[in-house]
Amino acid sequence: MVRxxxxxxxRWCAATALIALAAAWAGACGDNLAGGDAGDSSxxxxxxxxxxxAPPVAVCDDGNACTADTVxxxxxxxxxxxxxxxxxxxxxxxxxxxxxxxxxVAGARAEGELAILGHLDNLAGRRVRLAPDRFVVVTVEDxxxxxxxxxxxxxxxxxxxxxxxxxxxLIILGDDDILADAIDETGIVAVSxxxxxxxxxxxxxxxxxxxxxxxxxxxxxxxxxxxxxxLWLCTGSFVAGYQVTLVDLVDPDAPxxxxxxxxxxxxxxSIAINDDGHRVYVNTADGVRFVDATxxxxxxxxxxxxxxxxxxxxxxxxxxxxxxxxTGVRILDEPSGDEIATVPVARxxxxxxxxxxxxxxxxxxxxxxxxxxxxxxxxxAATPTLLDEAVLTSFIGAPLTxxxxxxxxxxxxxxxxxxxxLTGDRLDELRLPELLPxxxxxRTDSGLRAYxxxxxxxxxxxxPASPSYAAGGAFPAPRPILTVAxxxxxxxxxxxxxxxxxxxxxxxxVLDPSNPYFPDPLPxxxxxxxxxxxxxxxxxxxxxxxxxxxxxTAGDFIYRFRRPTASPSATGLAAYWLPALAAGTSAxxxxxxxxxxxxxxxxxxxxxxxxxxxxVSTDAVAPSGEPAPALYFVDLSTSPPSALDTLSTxxxxxxxxxxxxxxxxxxxxxxxxxEVGRGEVARLPSDSFETQLLAFDGTTAYLTQLHVEPGKxxxxxxxxxxxxxxxxxxxxxxxxxxxLVPFDSGLAVGFDTQLLTxxxxxx
Numbered sequence: 001m002v003r004x005x006x007x008x009x010x011r012w013c014a015a016t017a018l019i020a021l022a023a024a025w026a027g028a029c030g031d032n033l034a035g036g037d038a039g040d041s042s043x044x045x046x047x048x049x050x051x052x053x054a055p056p057v058a059v060c061d062d063g064n065a066c067t068a069d070t071v072x073x074x075x076x077x078x079x080x081x082x083x084x085x086x087x088x089x090x091x092x093x094x095x096x097x098x099x100x101x102x103x104x105v106a107g108a109r110a111e112g113e114l115a116i117l118g119h120l121d122n123l124a125g126r127r128v129r130l131a132p133d134r135f136v137v138v139t140v141e142d143x144x145x146x147x148x149x150x151x152x153x154x155x156x157x158x159x160x161x162x163x164x165x166x167x168x169x170l171i172i173l174g175d176d177d178i179l180a181d182a183i184d185e186t187g188i189v190a191v192s193x194x195x196x197x198x199x200x201x202x203x204x205x206x207x208x209x210x211x212x213x214x215x216x217x218x219x220x221x222x223x224x225x226x227x228x229x230x231l232w233l234c235t236g237s238f239v240a241g242y243q244v245t246l247v248d249l250v251d252p253d254a255p256x257x258x259x260x261x262x263x264x265x266x267x268x269x270s271i272a273i274n275d276d277g278h279r280v281y282v283n284t285a286d287g288v289r290f291v292d293a294t295x296x297x298x299x300x301x302x303x304x305x306x307x308x309x310x311x312x313x314x315x316x317x318x319x320x321x322x323x324x325x326x327t328g329v330r331i332l333d334e335p336s337g338d339e340i341a342t343v344p345v346a347r348x349x350x351x352x353x354x355x356x357x358x359x360x361x362x363x364x365x366x367x368x369x370x371x372x373x374x375x376x377x378x379x380x381a382a383t384p385t386l387l388d389e390a391v392l393t394s395f396i397g398a399p400l401t402x403x404x405x406x407x408x409x410x411x412x413x414x415x416x417x418x419x420x421x422l423t424g425d426r427l428d429e430l431r432l433p434e435l436l437p438x439x440x441x442x443r444t445d446s447g448l449r450a451y452x453x454x455x456x457x458x459x460x461x462x463x464p465a466s467p468s469y470a471a472g473g474a475f476p477a478p479r480p481i482l483t484v485a486x487x488x489x490x491x492x493x494x495x496x497x498x499x500x501x502x503x504x505x506x507x508x509x510v511l512d513p514s515n516p517y518f519p520d521p522l523p524x525x526x527x528x529x530x531x532x533x534x535x536x537x538x539x540x541x542x543x544x545x546x547x548x549x550x551x552x553t554a555g556d557f558i559y560r561f562r563r564p565t566a567s568p569s570a571t572g573l574a575a576y577w578l579p580a581l582a583a584g585t586s587a588x589x590x591x592x593x594x595x596x597x598x599x600x601x602x603x604x605x606x607x608x609x610x611x612x613x614x615x616v617s618t619d620a621v622a623p624s625g626e627p628a629p630a631l632y633f634v635d636l637s638t639s640p641p642s643a644l645d646t647l648s649t650x651x652x653x654x655x656x657x658x659x660x661x662x663x664x665x666x667x668x669x670x671x672x673x674x675e676v677g678r679g680e681v682a683r684l685p686s687d688s689f690e691t692q693l694l695a696f697d698g699t700t701a702y703l704t705q706l707h708v709e710p711g712k713x714x715x716x717x718x719x720x721x722x723x724x725x726x727x728x729x730x731x732x733x734x735x736x737x738x739x740l741v742p743f744d745s746g747l748a749v750g751f752d753t754q755l756l757t758x759x760x761x762x763x
Contacts, residue, residue, distance in 0.1 A: 068081055079102075136180065201214070228277050269282075290304075353379065439751060448743060449496070457471070486553065494507050548563040572592055591641055603617045604653050653672070662676075700720065
């Protein structure tokens with residue numbers, strides 16, 4: 001890849017003959033210069049082809065993370081970085097690797113088997129107020145398992161006072177689906193999910209969270225609210241009809257479904273209960289009604305009123321009934337129903353009144369798109385006045401319906417990844433790292449960072465058994481929903497906010513031109529963060545889509561691997577040199593290597609920047625006309641890159657990792673190991689439901705999988721030795737891991753809801 005700038009511009013063809021696929025390689029073309037044919041899908045002639053439209057991109061790269069590579073006049077400079085800078089020698093069993101006089105020196109070698117050292121939980125999920133300065137957080141981790149935590153706001157952030165963890169058996173698509181309510185008077189917390197029939201109950205206090213009873217309802221749950229020893233719900237379905245359902249919680253260990261008031265085919269929505277528990281307001285498609293629960297005190301049956309207001313979201317704050325309609329929030333005296341004030345605010349989805357201050361949360365249209373916002377009003381003045389507001393995020397398309405997943409006690413507001421202090425009569429931003437997901441991790445000089453599109457958290461790993469939040473939280477300004485970013489503060493570049501899809505590695509960006517959240521060209525932000533993970537500078541460059549593809553950072557480069565969209569076709573491996581990507585510019589590849597593709601199967605690729613080797617899994621059309629899957633090894637140390645080896649395989653692999661001349665790949669039914677010169681070395685059969693390859697250092701492959709047996713589903717972290725796959729080591733975890741990075745005392749594994757520290761597998 002090194003091409004000193006004094007070499008004249010030239011076009012090139014990779015025509016190296018390889019034993020089984022000479023014809024495929026002979027047709028692989030590319031351009032290692034700016035302005036070449038990177039976006040073309042065909043191979044122009046290499047001799048006498050059109051001249052380059054721009055001067056060549058000067059590239060200096062020695063593959064050494066312990067040198068700073070720069071263009072210096074007509075040559076390259078490789079200056080040693082500061083001694084003590086973190087580096088990674090490629091072996092996950094050497095801990096504390098550091099740069100010394102321009103070389104990466106291995107740290108002490110660990111010994112022992114894979115084991116969990118410690119964990120750190122975040123506060124993602126559904127949050128509800130429990131009492132002043134107390135919140136309950138309900139977190140669901142993939143399938144079945146979850147946490148219920150009691151937290152308080154302290155000077156340094158949010159402190160977990162008590163926690164329960166175990167099986168919740170809730171099926172959700174996102175945090176918006178979690179339903180929960182905390183009853184102030186009793187400390188009972190009701191937990192369910194949208195569309196579920198099952199209710200779980202807990203006693204929540206500062207000392208402990210204790211599971212109580214469970215209840216299976218006759219109908220599906222849409223919303224719920226509790227007071228004293230009663231829980232009221234909107235339940236039903238399009239087929240069975242809808243009703244207001246009452247659950248008796250006199251004995252929370254044995255809750256009872258008492259009965260319901262039928263609404264017929266009229267759907268119901270939000271529910272609110274007045275202070276004495278005698279009126280239960282419910283929003284229906286016909287309008288707002290209330291249940292008179294007074295007869296229940298004397299053994300009678302509750303009654304359902306006629307419609308008292310047009311359809312509106314309902315909530316109650318003290319003696320005030322709040323009705324949220326598309327154009328404003330009506331504040332009524334409860335129970336007289338007399339209107340006190342109307343605050344004009346479009347599409348409020350939640351509201352709470354604290355004295356004369358009104359907090360509104362909503363989703364409003366902005367041009368053809370929409371944005372989520374919070375607003376703070378002086379609501380009971382002669383003319384309601386907006387005191388402050390904040391935009392939390394923006395979306396492509398019209399505003400969404402549904403309720404907000406936030407909580408407030410009048411002093412603190414928790415919503416999504418952001419938080420605000422309300423005591424200064426305004427929305428003062430709080431940076432609380434506990435609110436950020438922990439799925440995307442990167443190593444820093446002082447520990448780790450966890451990233452989300454909205455912010456970053458600094459993680460202290462001085463004690464691997466007790467990792468903790470050091471600083472961080474959401475950035476002040478909202479970012480696009482799918483931010484792609486690189487943290488320039490890191491010793492090694494990595495995508496820190498690629499937000500991979502599903503089980504994809506979140507440090508790899510999957511580009512899909514059909515996804516409206518990804519503009520074309522795609523802006524890639526370059527963040528500079530302070531030691532406290534605050535955003536202090538930001539710029540961006542752009543990358544054109546060029547069809548479905550994956551982006552990966554390795555060393556000083558961004559690599560793009562394109563997926564063919566027609567069969568037969570071609571796939572491509574391109575590279576962009578990060579030091580040359582100035583703010584506001586469009587990324588131009590320093591090479592674009594074409595490879596054959598006989599199908600449009602999802603395919604994997606990886607790069608080892610230390611060995612300067614890339615591997616792609618693809619296929620060509622064999623002389624028989626059948627696909628010929630293979631692993632293509634590319635030598636990145638030459639200019640242009642050259643073929644190193646080709647290994648025939650039995651399939652195109654969607655996931656793989658390379659370390660030197662060795663590869664670990666995930667097949668539909670096995671984990672397979674390859675080595676240059678040997679071909680397939682070993683294969684470990686796997687019947688797991690889902691598998692994600694996290695890391696491979698040439699000796700051990702680390703992966704996460706969901707193993708399903710009749711009546712049991714288990715998430716696992718697995719360490720598989722290259723030389724003896726049958727000796728794989730398995731550790732059970734709570735969810736699917738998303739990323740794995742080394743740190744000075746072990747390995748850190750990122751999940752959506754927690755971080756684990758591990759002892760590496762080094763027997």
